[in-house]
Amino acid sequence: xxxxxxxxxxNDTLFPGAGKAVVTLLQRxxxxxxxxxxxxxxxxxxxxxxxxxxxSGLHDRFARVFADYDAVVSPSASCTAHVRERIESxxxxxxxxxxxxxxxxxxxxxxxxxxxxxxxxPTCHSLRLLNVGDRPLRLLREVRGIDLVELDxxxxxxxxxxxxxxxxxxxxxxxxxxxxxxxxxxxAEVCTSADTSCLMHIGGALSRxxxxxxxxxxxxxxxxxx
Amino acid sequence: xxxxxxxxxxxxxxxxxRNIGKATTLIREKRLRAVAExxxxxxxxxAGEAIKAHTMATLPEQLEKLEAAVTAAGGVVHWARDxxxxxxxxxxxxxxxxxxxxxKVKSLATDEIEMNEALEAEGIHALETDLAELIVxxxxxxxQSHILVPAIHRNRAEIRTLFEQTIAQGQSLGNExxxxxxxxxxxLRNKFLTVPMAVSGANFGIAETGxxxxxxxxxxxxxxxxxxxxxxxxxxxxKVLPAWQDLEVFLQLLPRSSTAExxxxxxxxxxxxxxxxxxxxxxxxxxxxxxxNVLADEVGRAALHCxxxxxCLNVCPVxxxxxxxxxxxxxxxxxxxxxxxxLNGLGSAPSLPWASSLCGACYExxxxxxDIPSILIHLRGRVVREEKSRxxxxxxxxxxxxxxxxxxRRYEAAQRLAKLGRGPIVKAALPGWTAMRDLPxxxxxxxxxxxxxxxxxx
Numbered sequence: 179x180x181x182x183x184x185x186x187x188x189n190d191t192l193f194p195g196a197g198k199a200v201v202t203l204l205q206r207x208x209x210x211x212x213x214x215x216x217x218x219x220x221x222x223x224x225x226x227x228x229x230x231x232x233x234s235g236l237h238d239r240f241a242r243v244f245a246d247y248d249a250v251v252s253p254s255a256s257c258t259a260h261v262r263e264r265i266e267s268x269x270x271x272x273x274x275x276x277x278x279x280x281x282x283x284x285x286x287x288x289x290x291x292x293x294x295x296x297x298x299x300p301t302c303h304s305l306r307l308l309n310v311g312d313r314p315l316r317l318l319r320e321v322r323g324i325d326l327v328e329l330d331x332x333x334x335x336x337x338x339x340x341x342x343x344x345x346x347x348x349x350x351x352x353x354x355x356x357x358x359x360x361x362x363x364x365x366a367e368v369c370t371s372a373d374t375s376c377l378m379h380i381g382g383a384l385s386r387x388x389x390x391x392x393x394x395x396x397x398x399x400x401x402x403x404x
Numbered sequence: 405x406x407x408x409x410x411x412x413x414x415x416x417x418x419x420x421x422r423n424i425g426k427a428t429t430l431i432r433e434k435r436l437r438a439v440a441e442x443x444x445x446x447x448x449x450x451a452g453e454a455i456k457a458h459t460m461a462t463l464p465e466q467l468e469k470l471e472a473a474v475t476a477a478g479g480v481v482h483w484a485r486d487x488x489x490x491x492x493x494x495x496x497x498x499x500x501x502x503x504x505x506x507x508k509v510k511s512l513a514t515d516e517i518e519m520n521e522a523l524e525a526e527g528i529h530a531l532e533t534d535l536a537e538l539i540v541x542x543x544x545x546x547x548q549s550h551i552l553v554p555a556i557h558r559n560r561a562e563i564r565t566l567f568e569q570t571i572a573q574g575q576s577l578g579n580e581x582x583x584x585x586x587x588x589x590x591x592l593r594n595k596f597l598t599v600p601m602a603v604s605g606a607n608f609g610i611a612e613t614g615x616x617x618x619x620x621x622x623x624x625x626x627x628x629x630x631x632x633x634x635x636x637x638x639x640x641x642x643k644v645l646p647a648w649q650d651l652e653v654f655l656q657l658l659p660r661s662s663t664a665e666x667x668x669x670x671x672x673x674x675x676x677x678x679x680x681x682x683x684x685x686x687x688x689x690x691x692x693x694x695x696x697n698v699l700a701d702e703v704g705r706a707a708l709h710c711x712x713x714x715x716c717l718n719v720c721p722v723x724x725x726x727x728x729x730x731x732x733x734x735x736x737x738x739x740x741x742x743x744x745x746x747l748n749g750l751g752s753a754p755s756l757p758w759a760s761s762l763c764g765a766c767y768e769x770x771x772x773x774x775d776i777p778s779i780l781i782h783l784r785g786r787v788v789r790e791e792k793s794r795x796x797x798x799x800x801x802x803x804x805x806x807x808x809x810x811x812x813r814r815y816e817a818a819q820r821l822a823k824l825g826r827g828p829i830v831k832a833a834l835p836g837w838t839a840m841r842d843l844p845x846x847x848x849x850x851x852x853x854x855x856x857x858x859x860x861x862x
Binding site for chain 1 (some may be wrong): 407408411412415421721722725726757758759760761762763764765767768781784785786787788789798799802803805806809810811812815819822823836837839840841842843844846847849850851852854855856859861
């Protein structure tokens with residue numbers, strides 16, 4: 179299968195590892211991956227911050243860039259939800275990674291091996307906008323050697339919320355403190371998720387507290403063959 | 405005060421955090437169980453949404469039908485453009501009745517228009533008879549913090565002390581909830597028996613029959629609605645329902661969503677007046693109070709579908725931590741964040757549409773499926789367009805970024821800037837972020853640089 183990677187501007191700039199892992203993983207599963215270099219940003223940040231007008235050009239651009247592909251895969255539940263809702267012409271063929279693996283490729287065991295203690299934070303947008311359900315967990319359970327521990331209060335927001343984390347920094351931090359407490363309670367060495375934005379938030383506090391717990395995008399675990 | 409500043413204060417109140425966190429966690433779990441019992445919960449939500457949408461689309465017609473039916477049943481209908489008009493109507497009725505005291509059923513609409521304060525200015529004391537409302541009323545420094553449980557921010561010990569110092573007149577009440585409640589019961593019972601006039605809100609007004617409905621848990625409402633000679637009900641115009649049968653949907657949705665009960669302990673329904681039974685004089689005041697303005701906004705109008713269950717407050721991670729008072733409105737939480745700015749004008753509460761991480765928990769539980777996150781985003785857009793200068797640093801940054809993302813060449817240049825720590829995003833966002841969280845180490849190369857290195861520019 180030939181697929182286009184929608185990396186998201188956030189991952190492209192700050193978390194290239196998530197994108198590389200998607201490429202490795204999809205190629206291992208027999209996909210031919212293309213990366214349209216013309217892609218930039220999907221406009222979610224603008225829309226969610228109240229600048230819908232400024233986003234319309236980005237929406238059009240996204241539609242043009244991905245028009246000719248049969249399937250588009252993204253390592254971001256949040257941006258996938260945005261384009262699915264807002265960009266009619268192509269939104270329907272954009273899939274979040276775990277959706278794509280299970281629903282389109284029909285695989286649950288992706289041949290990964292990752293012998294570490296891991297907890298999974300299901301992001302709000304993957305749960306409530308995309309309804310990915312337990313797809314990420316089903317994929318993680320098949321990973322060789324993984325010690326997957328359940329996260330208490332998993333469905334609760336980590337407090338990121340895009341510009342919310344900055345505009346309402348105090349409230350955001352109060353939410354984040356509880357999330358971090360739950361992560362630490364699991365005694366996991368890795369906290370994973372389907373969005374690096376939430377992971378940057380959780381990871382920012384884990385790092386500030388010198389907890390020694392690291393964050394990894396789910397693609398990086400699914401691509402791992404340690 | 406902006407939401408941010410108000411939240412800064414409440415976030416530091418450890419007792420408040422503990423009280424609200426404990427209460428919302430408990431009710432959240434109870435609600436999940438109550439909802440899971442209903443096999444057709446999702447179709448019920450769809451029905452609730454559809455009935456409300458239809459009502460809003462035919463609102464003038466429904467209200468005229470309601471007026472005709474209430475009048476035919478012996479009630480008197482008043483129309484109030486705003487709170488001042490509504491308060492004046494209530495005050496004039498009380499004066500004609502000749503009472504300097506009215507008893508009240510818990511009502512958000514009356515709180516919204518500050519009826520108690522308005523009546524007090526006219527020499528009429530409005531006594532709250534709902535236990536939580538009474539708790540808030542007894543402490544002049546206090547304010548409601550929840551739609552359903554206005555004193556959710558108070559724990560038992562705080563309430564005991566308050567009662568001992570006020571209605572129990574120094575008597576020691578002990579630690580049993582029943583003994584503390586008994587003090588309120590004794591205080592209120594006398595009022596139910598002697599005060600000639602009651603004021604209530606309304607959960608529903610049925611256009612078809614002229615029936616008004618109030619649901620409650622404590623029985624204080626039933627007392628107020630049946631004992632006094634005169635009853636005045638203040639109803640927001642959006643509370644009308646077209647048909648009697650519509651109750652079948654809302655009397656299932658409301659109690660399970662709000663108190664997590666299969667059915668609420670008291671459901672009072674009355675139609676006009678009936679000689680020898682209940683109040684002999686009934687007034688219905690239909691309040692606009694900004695609602696027709698909300699109705700004019702095609703996206704925002706769904707906020708009027710709200711049945712005041714408070715499920716969205718109980719699941720909201722923001723509300724759970726900041727409490728109701730940070731919203732500085734009788735409507736706190738997610739529904740308040742979309743209702744308050746629309747009812748009172750965006751300029752009155754421009755920070756409220758941002759009082760959310762857009763996590764979507766509110767939409768997930770709303771019994772009438774109000775898409776609160778989408779309305780928040782819509783209102784953010786309106787605030788940006790209607791209330792703010794185009795030259796704020798944020799507006800300029802957003803414009804700058806939209807321009808930077810508009811071509812591949814500019815985008816790649818912006819990436820290089822960001823990497824050097826000089827980009828507009830990084831600059832604007834840094835202090836707010838790094839005060840409390842670390843930033844990740846910037847990667848050695850962007851994804852696209854890696855791709856180009858591996859696969860060429862193709």
